[in-house]
Structure formats: C-alpha cells, structure tokens
Amino acid sequence: MKTLMLFFLLSCINSFCYNFLRGFVHLNKPKLSRPLFFALIEVSIHLPQYSLLLPAVLWYSYRKVSRQAAEKHQEKLDRDAPENTKLHFNMIAESWR
Incomplete structure (x- = not known):
C-alpha cells in the first residue's frame, strides 16, 4: 500500500487539475474565441506528460x-x-561483494 500511495496522490491531483481546467474552459466558452477555446482544450489534456x-x-x-x-x-x-x-553475516556480505 505504501508503494502505491504516491501514485494515488498524483492520480487525484491529475484528475482534479484536468477537471478544473476543463470546467473553467467550458464555463467560459461563450467568452472565448474559437481558436482560443480549442487551444485551451488541447492544453488541458496533459495525459501524455x-x-x-x-x-x-x-x-x-x-x-x-x-x-x-x-x-x-x-x-x-x-x-x-x-x-x-x-560477524558471520558481515563476512558473508563481504564475500558476495
């Protein structure tokens, strides 16, 4: 469980950022020009990174x-x-080096 804790944390942060950016872009869609809207949608997709x-x-x-x-x-x-x-274990460890 300890091994995957950092993975879970990063997944939560990733999901939050993705949903926040997408929500922000879609809420402000009427205020944005079409090229800017599509550019922001592309920027919000950070799955490859x-x-x-x-x-x-x-x-x-x-x-x-x-x-x-x-x-x-x-x-x-x-x-x-x-x-x-x-001493015995130290000697065995030395012999394996």
Missing part, C-alpha cells in the same frame, strides 16, 4: 519503500543478533 512521468514515480516509490523495509530488517538483525552472528 502524466503517462511519461508515472513510471518514474512508481519506480521511485517502490525503491523508497524497498529501502525502508531493508533498513528496518537490518536494524532488527543488528538489534537481535549477538556479536558472533553479526
């Missing part, structure tokens, strides 16, 4: 949550493991 940004946001969010889980796990190992077990 959102679809390019979304994979980066999901990758960042997944990486952040994974890092936090790994740190929490390492803290638990460090807190609960006696000194000789800690």
Whole structure:
C-alpha cells in the first residue's frame, strides 16, 4: 500500500487539475474565441506528460519503500543478533561483494 500511495496522490491531483481546467474552459466558452477555446482544450489534456512521468514515480516509490523495509530488517538483525552472528553475516556480505 505504501508503494502505491504516491501514485494515488498524483492520480487525484491529475484528475482534479484536468477537471478544473476543463470546467473553467467550458464555463467560459461563450467568452472565448474559437481558436482560443480549442487551444485551451488541447492544453488541458496533459495525459501524455502524466503517462511519461508515472513510471518514474512508481519506480521511485517502490525503491523508497524497498529501502525502508531493508533498513528496518537490518536494524532488527543488528538489534537481535549477538556479536558472533553479526560477524558471520558481515563476512558473508563481504564475500558476495
């Protein structure tokens, strides 16, 4: 759930901005010239930019949550493991590098 929280937040912001801009343009349609109206409609469609940004946001969010889980796990190992077990795991970690 933590991984997708940023995605949900961005989706809500995206939907709000899209609906707000579209509503504003349609409410003021009689006051706008035809080319300006269509230009504002095109500007309010920001789905391509959102679809390019979304994979980066999901990758960042997944990486952040994974890092936090790994740190929490390492803290638990460090807190609960006696000194000789800690030394053993450090030696294994060094051998994998």
